[in-house]
Amino acid sequence: MSKEKLSGAEALMRSLQDEGIELVFGYPGGASLHIYDALFKQQAVQHVLVRHEQGAVHAADGYARSTGKPGVVFVTSGPGATNAITGLATSYMDSTPVIVISSQVKAHLIGTDSFQETDMIGVSRPVVKHSFLVLKAEDIPTTIKKAFHIATTGRPGPVVIDIPKSVTDPDYKFDYSYPKDVDIRSYKPVEEGHSGQIRKAAKLLLASERPVIYAGGGVIQNDASEELIELVNFLNFPVTNTLMGLGAYPATGDKFIGMLGMHGTYEANMAMHNSDLILAVGARFDDRITNDPAQFALGAKKIHIDIDPASLSKIIKVDVPIVGSAKSCLRQLLNELKKNESKLHKEKIEPWLNQIQDWRNEHGLNHDMLQKPSPSGKILPQQVIQSLYKETKGKAYITSDVGQHQMFTAQYYHFDKPRQWINSGGLGTMGFGLPAAMGVQLAFPRATVACVTGEGSIQMCIQELSTCLQYDLPIKIINVNNSSLGMVKQWQDMQYGGRLSQTLYEDSLPDFVKLAESFGHVGMKVEKLEELESAMKDCFKLKNKLVFLDIVVDQDEHVYPMLEAGMALDAMWLDKETKTWE
Amino acid sequence: MKRVVALLMENQSGALSRVVGLFSQRGYNIESLIVAPTDDPSLSRLTMTTEGDARVVEQITKQLNKLIDVVKVLDLSVEDYVGRELLLIKLDSSEEAEAKVISLGGQVLFKNESILNAEFVGSSEELDKIVTSLSESNLLEVVRTGLSGISSTSKTLTI
């Protein structure tokens, strides 16, 4: 490789190019001036100027989640760095590959409380997979290489690279070369599952009479959907997906029993609770899934495949823990099962499948609400999602914010493909939806991208509407407007005697149509069910425009089923009056 | 039950704060923690003691292992190990005090008319007893390093 003299800032840009990065999201400032000048002098890496650093990280995250490739962010020191924290925490909780390159004050000023100095390494420490402080320009290429390696392998996660301004000094040049590979002695993620454990797992699977496959975000992250589907087809077992795992197994697939957990379907929660075997893949028995861990699926043996050893038996003790990547372990499991095909008796689980079907018939979700006006005469949020599904033929990329609208989307939009559903599951970050949609739309300029949001969430990163105009991002914003912080209100309705403490806005909401228009976009508003479908049509017809579709929905609608806290998975509210337990 | 976990980590800035940060972040209670560079200067060795059941300690070791700077972790207390700590004390100087230190197996390191410094090495329980029996002799100051440990099996914490 020919040696070339580059400054730290130039080396940074070149390293990103050599890493294959085409897009970064960011916002400049004093400490990052050298970097932005080096950016200006090259063409290979395109920069997207957001309006707030939180938006930059969410956008990079949306890009990463939809493509599987790492998302990259530039922020300046001090406030630029701290503004990135919510985005980092969001990425950390959902294990997505995001790299934040933060500028820092000049090296000799570190620790002196100098202008715009924040200890970014310290502040970000609990919400990153790893971080680097670069103190020599020569270290930039290897640090970048390591950062991408760490962010994208094993259990993915965000990495911060903090670079003092002095390290990017244009006058100091060194021989640039980009390392071909990395070797970090303390970091060697295991891909392949232990063969003995795989054999044990296969045995349990073949012996089971009431099995459930419980698949999470790890299957999507690891591109293991194909293996999962093959396994399901082979075994004929029912599958449930977590909120993060929607799309891992197709929602319209015949073995799908819906999402599980807090707002999971009746049949998925009942199946988990009554099963004799749970195969968990790339999921982590989070408290939104298990309800009371001490009462969780007590009759079930548990097999758990996860790339992160620390996830195994963290909350629920499992019988067969398997450390490895979802893709590799599922493939190994399939091979092992195929060797023992003679022991597979599909008819053995017929009664179980019938039982699940009965549960579905009894209390399953109603996916046909569109034609039927609600008693209140108002549009129901479920109808919005059903209309969205119909209009986009289930093929859109959907990002969401956080709240009731998020849960309704998870329940009613049938995600058939991995990476199609992009939401903040772990941290539950309001404000995620719009910037995440920007990342998706930039990754797939021709794709249909919709952001399902609420009037509360959308206002948390509303400034990004301006970014959308600058980069011509024709995102469709579906604002499920219930004039309230609906999810919090729901808890207040159910558990606080309907005392709506600070969940209403007293007529202070903006006119979203005018607001969208003032940002240079199209705004539309719908209030009647009869107009919903045609408005949805008009919205998606405007292929090259961002459309903000403000839909006034019934404020009193709740998300059901809903688990009752402190109980087992079979304790659910099915509507405002009906519960499954005594 | 008392647990002793030892680990090797990269000897570089930030590594220790990540380890310590993990304890507070995940709500683990650490009783003592001791750290120093090893004979391989690129590595530091840390020994910590904690109270907890096997499940908690398993989580701690797994979470520690996940830190990129941590090279290797060993729960010493699952098998035989020896653990020792150093106790340094300051006493009012006197003949009796010196005799007491020596009778308890300590070594006098410094002495003048007013001050006597001594050291003791032992298991944590031994040192507890020593501190109790010295408490009658005008102890001015006590400092303990926290436990350092090494396994007594063929398992080694090396790379």
Ligand SMILES: Cc1ncc(C[n+]2csc(CCOP(=O)(O)OP(=O)(O)O)c2C)c(N)n1
């Ligand atoms: C940044 C942030 N602050 C607070 C919350 C708590 N919270 C969860 S859902 C919710 C209400 C969201 O309201 P809206 O976006 O209108 O959605 P809706 O539930 O009404 O559909 C709130 C405040 C959160 N998740 N994120």
Ligand SMILES: [Mg+2]
């Ligand atoms: Mg709302």
